[in-house]
Amino acid sequence: MLLGANLFVAISKILVGLVINSSSVTADGLHSISDSASNIVGIIGITLASKPKDTEHPYGHKKFETISSILIGLMLLLLGINVIKTSISKLFNPSVLSITIESLIVILITLIINIFVAIYENKQGHKLNSQLLIADSLHTKSDIFVSIGVLIALLTVKLGLSPIIDTFASFIVAFFILHASYEIIKDNMSSLTDKNMVDEGVIINILKEFKAINDVHNIRSRGHNDYIFLDMHIKVDSNLNVDEAHTLVHDIENTLNKKLNKKIDLIIHVEPSNKI
Structure with missing residues (x-):
């Protein structure tokens, strides 16, 4: 659904940009094309990341989602650079615009679609604790501000x-494309x-409720927003x-899962309190 919506938005903007000879609308359309490309990258990334642990990947496959998100960021970086190059060329070779009411209506419709997609993706991303969906929603959110700016420019x-x-x-x-790239x-x-x-x-504050500790x-953590690998050393009474x-x-693992509201993969090294 999201892929289809983004493709519709992108094609509509590019066609309008070409018809009215607007570099900003065409650039906005290319930005939306990258939305569709990121959807495809996202589908692949989530599919790979959802695979269970195996002998070759004992820590799971979550980093495939991270890599896919970074690829989306790099796509935006290249796109932003390309838009800047095209805009510089337009400064020295200005063109006449043929803005129509119909073209403005099309851009307004694509703006409404972008708002819906961004809200839906962001909501699902936080619900599922998915870095990839959140990254993609930031991508689409930047498209909203871009489209508003383009619409205002065409109106003026x-x-x-x-x-x-x-x-x-x-x-x-x-600028918005490059900023989204940086954030992702x-x-x-x-x-x-x-x-x-x-x-x-x-x-340390969470574990204060455990009187046995x-x-x-030696607390260390790594991982992702939704899945954290955590290890530590604790000292307990040697009679335990x-x-x-x-x-x-x-009990510590269950408490950390609940208090942090994340999946915690925990390893604890237990030491006697009288250890020198």
């Missing part, structure tokens, strides 16, 4: 202002580079037997 030209406004609007389009790549590089995913202080240290220690570890 229609009212008699200089057509060069259209070219400046295409630079604004490029930045957010997903964290999990790709094993950045710490949970603040150590948060973990005398100390927590194996069964009690085992139960304690499971």
